[in-house]
Amino acid sequence: MKIIAVSGSRRKQGNTASIINKILEPFIEEGHDTETIYPGNLNIAGCSGCEGCAKTGKCIVKDDMQDLYPKIIEADAIIAGSPTYFYNMTSDMKKFIDRCYCFFSFDKTDRSVWVSRLTKNKTRFAGIVSICEQNSAEDMGFTPAALNAAFSSLGYRIVFNQKVLHVFKAGKILEDKNQLEIAYNNGQKLLKTLKLDRNL
Numbered sequence: 001m002k003i004i005a006v007s008g009s010r011r012k013q014g015n016t017a018s019i020i021n022k023i024l025e026p027f028i029e030e031g032h033d034t035e036t037i038y039p040g041n042l043n044i045a046g047c048s049g050c051e052g053c054a055k056t057g058k059c060i061v062k063d064d065m066q067d068l069y070p071k072i073i074e075a076d077a078i079i080a081g082s083p084t085y086f087y088n089m090t091s092d093m094k095k096f097i098d099r100c101y102c103f104f105s106f107d108k109t110d111r112s113v114w115v116s117r118l119t120k121n122k123t124r125f126a127g128i129v130s131i132c133e134q135n136s137a138e139d140m141g142f143t144p145a146a147l148n149a150a151f152s153s154l155g156y157r158i159v160f161n162q163k164v165l166h167v168f169k170a171g172k173i174l175e176d177k178n179q180l181e182i183a184y185n186n187g188q189k190l191l192k193t194l195k196l197d198r199n200l
């Protein structure tokens with residue numbers, strides 16, 4: 001199976017990356033193909049709203065996102081993790097999501113009727129992680145809900161929605177055995193869900 005993770009943080013030793021690594025562990029242990037993508041470290045423009053994708057479902061903006069589209073299509077599941085920046089996901093995560101607009105197909109005369117092209121041939125699964133510095137869920141703002149809504153609309157069934165509070169310094173989360181265990185268990189749950197769906 002192929003699993004991709006998308007990190008809204010640019011910090012490869014950061015808290016988001018550390019939790020993502022833990023979630024991926026059960027997949028790596030079984031030899032599945034995993035890759036973590038850092039949109040903030042790539043050349044990806046925000047969506048220009050040109051509607052160039054409307055007919056074909058293919059984005060016409062030629063940047064690093066073009067390398068990611070086949071990976072998104074191929075992946076059995078996606079893990080989307082973002083730190084909270086000003087009560088929401090980071091702009092790096094948001095630009096990645098906005099560029100997934102090309103996966104939507106709208107009815108020609110009624111735009112309230114739409115589907116995601118990603119659900120055409122297989123069931124999609126996702127796991128969500130939100131991380132913030134402050135102590136209360138309020139300070140995480142819209143992050144978990146915004147990630148949940150975006151990936152649900154793209155056709156992913158959200159298998160878990162992990163919320164990590166009160167970590168600031170990069171990698172500080174590695175001292176929190178409880179959150180690491182939750183992350184590992186979430187990875188296992190996603191793996192078991194995929195196996196059940198794919199009859200493996």
Ligand SMILES: Cc1cc2nc3c(=O)[nH]c(=O)nc-3n(C[C@H](O)[C@H](O)[C@H](O)COP(=O)(O)O)c2cc1C
Pocket residue numbers: 009010011013014015016017083084085086087088131132133134135139140167168169170171
């Ligand atoms: C620009 C910016 C905005 C932030 N906004 C918030 C916020 O609104 N609420 C919060 O609790 N933490 C906020 N933080 C703290 C980060 O969410 C926190 O340090 C997180 O652990 C970073 O994750 P990372 O190590 O994966 O980069 C902010 C950090 C930055 C750099």
